[in-house]
Every structure is written in C-alpha cells, then in structure tokens.
Amino acid sequence: MSPLSTNDLNRIFESLDRKREGLVSIYELQQLLGRVGNYTTLEELEKLVGKTNLDFFDFFFFYEAIINPKINEDIAGNDFLESDLLKAFKVFDLNGDGFISCEELQSVLSRLGLWEKSNGDCKNMIKVYDTNSDGVLDFEEFKNMMSLSDSSKV
Structure with a gap:
C-alpha cells in the first residue's frame, strides 16, 4: 500500500x-x-x-x-505520544513549513466542520499557546497545547 x-x-x-x-x-x-x-x-x-x-x-x-505497523510497537511509551502528536501537527501544518498559522488552523478546523463550533478567532486561539509570540505554533507549542487540553479532560 x-x-x-x-x-x-x-x-x-x-x-x-x-x-x-x-x-x-x-x-x-x-x-x-x-x-x-x-x-x-x-x-x-x-x-x-x-x-x-x-x-x-x-x-x-x-x-x-x-x-x-511500527507505530503499534511504540504504544508502550512516550515515543508513541510524540509520534502521534507529530502526525497531528502535520495535519495542521498544511504547507509543511514547521509552523501552524492562523490560516492553516482555520482551514483544517473548517474542513473538519469544527470552525463554526469553535466560536473563536484563530489568532486568539494561537496566542494562548504561542510562547514566543511569533503568531504561529511550532511543534513544542503544539505539544504543550495538546497536553494542556488533555489534562483538562481528566
């Protein structure tokens, strides 16, 4: 395949x-x-x-x-989580430049039918996790965002 x-x-x-x-x-x-x-x-x-x-x-x-299939072998540790998060990051990073821009975030959320439900401004959504204030999310900021959103579900 x-x-x-x-x-x-x-x-x-x-x-x-x-x-x-x-x-x-x-x-x-x-x-x-x-x-x-x-x-x-x-x-x-x-x-x-x-x-x-x-x-x-x-x-x-x-x-x-x-x-x-190697992904199934990685489930036991953080390697799986890191691999999983990297794949999710790549879904949002539409142009492959290593950053998630406001336009990319809105585009993916729209395709998934989630933009209307978010009732938000993508710049503000990014700003919350944009620790270096460059207006985009890098992978580390994305990981932080995902880990914080996971802990709020507990």
Whole structure:
C-alpha cells in the first residue's frame, strides 16, 4: 500500500461521511476495507479501533497504524505520544513549513466542520499557546497545547 497524502485521506473521509457529521462509522470503514481486500468483522474492527465512530483524526491515525505497523510497537511509551502528536501537527501544518498559522488552523478546523463550533478567532486561539509570540505554533507549542487540553479532560 503506498502512502496517501493528508488531502487524499481527507477526500476519502469526506466520501465516507455521507451524513456530513464529521464522523465515519466502523461499518463504513469496514465497507472501505472490504473494497481494498481487507475483510474483517464489525466486532474485530471495533476492538481494533476502540470505538464505533471515527472523526478525521481517528481515521488518520487508523490509516497511519495500517500503513506503518511500527507505530503499534511504540504504544508502550512516550515515543508513541510524540509520534502521534507529530502526525497531528502535520495535519495542521498544511504547507509543511514547521509552523501552524492562523490560516492553516482555520482551514483544517473548517474542513473538519469544527470552525463554526469553535466560536473563536484563530489568532486568539494561537496566542494562548504561542510562547514566543511569533503568531504561529511550532511543534513544542503544539505539544504543550495538546497536553494542556488533555489534562483538562481528566
């Protein structure tokens, strides 16, 4: 299987998301996998995925786990978290320059149907975590943002 770009994955995700809810069910995922020759039961797929619906990030990470099985070996430690965060960062860093700009943040959130729900100004969203005040998020600032948002869920 050759690697797909984030744009390719987004188009696939959107075509599977027929209800336009920003979610793909494991049934829809099972149908896609069957079309490419990977047959599995819904029960097996649910155990593998851990949920019945996937948002774009879940879908992206599922694809990455399939295309790069080494990820499954890294789950035991921070290497997995770091790898996971780097992949998420790359989803937002649309031009690949190593930074997430306001425009990139708004573009990705819009594609995922989350921009309308955020009720926010992307400059202010970035400003909260932009420790060096350069107007963009680098990977370390992104990691800090993600770790702070994870701890608020506890």
